[in-house]
Amino acid sequence: MTETLIDRRARLMGPNVPTFYRRPVHLVRGQGVWLWDADGTRYLDCYNNVPHVGHGHPRVVQAICDQAARLNTHTRYLHELVLDYLDRLTATLGHGISQGIMVCTGSEANDIALRMAQAVTGATGIIATDNTYHGNTAAVSALSTRRPPIGGRPAHVRLVPAPDSLRPLGGSREGQAAAFAAHVQAAIDDLAAAGHELSGLILCPVLANEGLPEVEPGFFGPALAAVRAAGGIVIADEVQPGFGRMGNHFWGHDALGFAPDVVTVGKPMANGHPVGAVLARPAVMAAFRNAFGYFNTFGGNPVSAAACLAVLDVLRDEGLVDQAARTAAHALDRMRALRHPALAQVRAAGLFLAMELVADDALTPHPALAEEVVERLRDRGFLMGRIGRQQHILKVRPPMPWGIDHADLFFDALQQVLDEVTP
Template sequence: MTEDAMIERRRRLLGPAYRLFYGHPLHIVRGEGVWLFDADGRRYLDVYNNVASLGHCHPEVVDATSRQAAVLNTHTRYLHDGILDYAERLLAEFPAAIGHLMMTCTGSEANDLALRIARRFTGGTGVIVTAHAYHGVTAALAELSPSLGPAIERGPHVHLVPAPTGTGDGFAAGVRAALARMAETGTKPAALLVDTIFSSDGVVPGEAGFLAPAVDAVRAAGGLFIADEVQPGFGRTGEALWGFARHGVVPDLVTLGKPMGNGHPVAGVVMRPEVVADFGRDIRYFNTFGGNPVSVAAADAVLNIVKRDDLAGNARRVGAYLAAGLRDLASRCDTLGEVRGAGLFVGADIMRDGRPARAEAARLVDDLRERGVLISATGPEGHTLKIRPPLVFTEAHADLFLETMAAALAAL
């Protein structure tokens, strides 16, 4: 079947809401490590996919899920050692105040559950998110994800604040202003919900510790702090397993997903026990597939490998090397602007005459695809390259990316 025929078949069968990457869509049939392969056998360096964070089709994860699927897969209403062993090991990677794990299938479900718990604990409804945030696709989360576009209406409980610029004072001032607006309208705050590297706002790692004043402000007003680690979690930011650790704060709830199962749909929420006590007593919660033995086997294998192979350390070392290479390119190319990042989560701005250049960024992403490198763009202006390769990325892979990037920038 031709590419055009596949696109038309997709449109006919899946409807109009789905989107494809790139002006020239990819027909991917296989993945291995940092590589994806198309139907013609051409390989592409994956510098974008933080879901398969250990690399595509990691053999140990494949083996763990295959072995468990051959023995048992059911729900959490039966006793099973797998989920208990995993919960114990995962919670040991968090501050001591974090004591419970509830499992879901997706990051959207995890954020939705965290919001329900926060609202029950605080009695509030108001939620503060950044101006171009993305937190999920459920009805509740889409309202809190302005990056999905203006067609989704935000309710009066949603309060947007500017994304941080790198320091804590400005961000905390925005949070305090949102809390003041809530007070004026009689809205009680429930939570400050942030992706701890602000990926959809343009990748803003900022200086270490800058989140603390904002967290203090929302807690003083009676709200909770929810750290969305669905994208930055499991070692991607390099300094620790969790993005919030850079800021010296202990969240009330932490949401997990994407890389948790290296492509297997598994996610969850970890939390302070006191915030879920009333929710657990009064509200029935069940997730048919959340925490099933096969998903837990995938998650357990991922955690084993991340720890054993020190992939956070690799993200720190290779991420610094990659960012330095991009900054060197920027010093020689006016089109490449500021480079920001933590570990293997890097944002690089594409500019034209000193201004954000959305069209040029889109052309660059498409040109890199034609040259065999896959990335994307993000941010409110759509001009920030979103660079987040698998955590097994090496300096040799970074060199290939930088070489290809230099050629694409020259062509642009």
């Protein structure tokens, strides 16, 4: 009997290594916004943000091939490409953020960012939301609600209730920003009472894993003021909203109108090549660099830098940020026209869409329905995912070349599936 891929995974990777979907997809090829499985079935990619400028983009592939054949070393030698990239990347950033450390994953970036906060403040207290994910290292997983750390959460971490569009903190949408800030202040006070002064707060500017609640520009103002008043710094985890996905802004924090001290990036920046980075103001960078002799063997190598530069080139030359804004506007219209009794709210942050499903008038989350919708779309050739506290919110976060035609294909199929699962 032939060993299946699923059996091989269990044998070689061990238990508890989930795949997406009840019938996992065995992909063999990708191009642009399309993926093909081993049977030749084509899928529209509606949620992968790693292939930011499209699967297998020829310019990114060529940049990797050319540089890999020429030279791949590390930053103990001089090389232009990592500097060219940091020059161009920091040029997209305001708020005095002009320096960076190149690493290999968003997890490594956030692991550094937490230490930057410690180095700047001399303190360790750190605040995140109670429904977030910032990565998988031991230090960063301490912030995770979905993947809590082995041995329990450390004493210097406080998780504050995440904003929610349907069930706003403080009981009203108008009062949610103040209520969130009050939770942050309470966490600061609680940390101090336990002997942990504040080093900072880390958040995804669009609260992606929290379910993409509606947070307008200025929403975080009161909370961040409390952080700064306590001496802490603000870390914006831009792994999901960054690199133009917002359409109207290159960065999530600019779309939300706040000024972080540190920005971390990962997944989309090199279209799948393993790259992440931490970007900071010089004073923050100096505090970290002088406290810790950080070196990352693969970080900022010429091949990674070439891949990163190619992604910026493609974003610019193909006008993908403006296109994301146009596609997002159309997708929002289509999303608002969806009909299903369980569809409680639809929300968007640029080309990142969320559709929240509830089971009743009490707004009880309906993860089973969300799962069923995702599975049926998979069977129709559309790959999408779920977010939110109970994984009851449909997530669409496609590669940036997703256009209006792709949005129409997807929403036509989604409405058909929603009709199928209407009671």
